[in-house]
Amino acid sequence: MSELPILTCYIDGDFVNSDTHFDNINPVNGQAIAHISEATPAMIENAVASARAAQESSWGKMTVNKRCALLHKVADRMAEREEEFIAAEIADTGKSLFQVKTIDIPRGTANFRFFADLAKFNSGETFITDTPTGDKALNYSINKPLGVVGVISPWNLPLLLATWKIAPAMACGNSVILKPSEETSSTAFLLAQVMDEVGIPKGAFNLILGRGRAVGDALTSAKGIDAITFTGASSTGKQIMKSVANSVKPISFELGGKNSAIVFADADLDKAIKGVTRSSFTNCGQVCLCTEKVYVHRSIFEPFVEGLKQAALQIKIGYPTDKDVFMGPLVSKVHQQKVLSYYQLAKDEGATFVAGGGVPQFNDERDMGCFIEPTIITGLSDNARVNQEEVFGPICHISVFDDEDEVIDRVNNTDYGLAASVWTENLSRAHRVSPQLDVGLVWVNTWFLRDLRAPFGGVKLSGIGREGGKHSLAFYSEPINICIHI
Ligand SMILES: NC(=O)c1ccc[n+]([C@@H]2O[C@H](COP(=O)([O-])OP(=O)(O)OC[C@H]3O[C@@H](n4cnc5c(N)ncnc54)[C@H](O)[C@@H]3O)[C@@H](O)[C@H]2O)c1
Numbered sequence: 500m501s502e503l504p505i506l507t508c509y510i511d512g513d514f515v516n517s518d519t520h521f522d523n524i525n526p527v528n529g530q531a532i533a534h535i536s537e538a539t540p541a542m543i544e545n546a547v548a549s550a551r552a553a554q555e556s557s558w559g560k561m562t563v564n565k566r567c568a569l570l571h572k573v574a575d576r577m578a579e580r581e582e583e584f585i586a587a588e589i590a591d592t593g594k595s596l597f598q599v600k601t602i603d604i605p606r607g608t609a610n611f612r613f614f615a616d617l618a619k620f621n622s623g624e625t626f627i628t629d630t631p632t633g634d635k636a637l638n639y640s641i642n643k644p645l646g647v648v649g650v651i652s653p654w655n656l657p658l659l660l661a662t663w664k665i666a667p668a669m670a671c672g673n674s675v676i677l678k679p680s681e682e683t684s685s686t687a688f689l690l691a692q693v694m695d696e697v698g699i700p701k702g703a704f705n706l707i708l709g710r711g712r713a714v715g716d717a718l719t720s721a722k723g724i725d726a727i728t729f730t731g732a733s734s735t736g737k738q739i740m741k742s743v744a745n746s747v748k749p750i751s752f753e754l755g756g757k758n759s760a761i762v763f764a765d766a767d768l769d770k771a772i773k774g775v776t777r778s779s780f781t782n783c784g785q786v787c788l789c790t791e792k793v794y795v796h797r798s799i800f801e802p803f804v805e806g807l808k809q810a811a812l813q814i815k816i817g818y819p820t821d822k823d824v825f826m827g828p829l830v831s832k833v834h835q836q837k838v839l840s841y842y843q844l845a846k847d848e849g850a851t852f853v854a855g856g857g858v859p860q861f862n863d864e865r866d867m868g869c870f871i872e873p874t875i876i877t878g879l880s881d882n883a884r885v886n887q888e889e890v891f892g893p894i895c896h897i898s899v900f901d902d903e904d905e906v907i908d909r910v911n912n913t914d915y916g917l918a919a920s921v922w923t924e925n926l927s928r929a930h931r932v933s934p935q936l937d938v939g940l941v942w943v944n945t946w947f948l949r950d951l952r953a954p955f956g957g958v959k960l961s962g963i964g965r966e967g968g969k970h971s972l973a974f975y976s977e978p979i980n981i982c983i984h985i
């Protein structure tokens with residue numbers, strides 16, 4: 500084995516290596532930066548047994564105040580090790596230092612702090628009941644943990660999305676087994692170190708590393724898993740549904756999207772151009788909320804297209820830690836080839852390329868990486884494959900529209916239903932249009948502005964259920980109603 504570090508699993512309070520490894524690749528230059536130890540079936544079984552034991556004793560029986568105090572300590576320790584988390588997230592994903600410092604890592608700690616506070620208010624309901632015989636009964640409910648929760652997270656916002664599930668699950672008294680994406684194991688491994696350093700009881704948090712089909716599938720089909728919370732592609736969600744079907748357990752799905760931005764004639768044009776630049780190209784377009792379809796009113800179509808083109812051409816692509824870099828590489832060679840295949844499909848479908856369409860040349864090690872140009876296209880129908888399928892890369896298609904009802908119908912013409920953004924200075928229009936969009940999240944004159952108390956999730960192929968605030972507490976709890984005849 501080379502001198503590269505080995506990222507191991509964390510099971511029953513121990514860091515456990517296996518004899519199966521695969522390389523962790525830096526997408527900036529295609530170089531291996533670590534070996535990942537892939538969990539074996541026996542290790543997964545041990546993780547489930549350990550999680551069950553902890554949930555039935557040390558962790559599940561701990562008072563909510565003590566549990567939440569420990570989760571605040573996790574956040575404290577993550578903050579102390581912030582620089583390591585930043586470096587690890589960049590090494591795995593290639594995303595810009597700006598984004599990692601302002602979004603990914605701060606939300607990792609914020610997720611723990613938010614739910615460590617909120618879980619103390621995870622209260623039940625009480626009813627005084629008039630009985631048919633004229634006396635009374637007291638109905639009250641209490642919230643119990645689900646038990647052992649399998650957490651499966653994606654590679655695009657690795658720490659943010661893993662802790663968005665782990666924090667409420669653990670705050671509600673569940674034990675968790677985290678299976679992060681095989682592309683991005685590093686911050687999950689650091690999180691396991693933090694859990695260990697803080698003294699989270701063994702088994703309350705377990706980490707199993709490895710590939711989706713092998714390890715993820717084993718986790719979802721394992722006996723002793725009481726619920727699955729998953730964020731990832733809709734196609735994977737379908738696989739997981741089949742895998743858990745025989746056991747009938749709660750599932751929380753945050754899946755794919757094919758999100759639109761609508762720019763009305765009365766929009767603030769500069770604000771809309773800046774906003775759609777962010778919503779199309781942030782994280783190299785690898786955010787489930789990113790805009791891949793832009794609908795612009797005919798009266799401002801030309802100036803908008805030109806403005807977005809200039810904004811795209813000014814995007815600095817390069818090393819994640821270089822000054823002013825907005826876009827690093829895509830997460831992997833496989834994903835780069837997938838996105839480039841959609842660029843080719845757009846060409847084949849007859850799109851006009853307003854900007855981008857290829858791979859930037861650096862004439863250095865970065866040419867071995869997974870870089871790609873931010874791309875703007877026009878001229879395709881709404882039913883073109885590029886306009887129906889999720890690309891999950893830095894590309895958007897701009898279409899012209901004439902009236903409100905038309906554009907609402909066109910935005911809803913998709914099997915997905917995650918997010919949309921509406922750009923208008925007309926208050927009535929904002930409130931009239933937003934509820935008509937078949938999505939879970941609408942932003943007006945902004946994008947990806949988050950309140951952790953708000954419901955987060957999608958409809959149709961974009962998911963099942965909501966995360967955030969009381970919605971997370973509800974998913975990770977089992978309400979029990981108790982009726983006392985007075
Ligand atoms: N709705 C949201 O909040 C949200 C957030 C981020 C990403 N996503 C979606 O995720 C996708 C990109 O992420 P990705 O490529 O990591 O998704 P993915 O579905 O390929 O993988 C997600 C996770 O599932 C695991 N996995 C893969 N196959 C599995 C199986 N058969 N059983 C169990 N686990 C399995 C992977 O190892 C990974 O940990 C995009 O479609 C994006 O839209 C959605």
Ligand SMILES: O=C/C=C/C=C(\O)C(=O)O
Pocket residue numbers: 655656660663785786787788949955
């Ligand atoms: O790529 C998808 C991003 C999801 C973001 C969140 O779930 C969040 O901000 O809580």
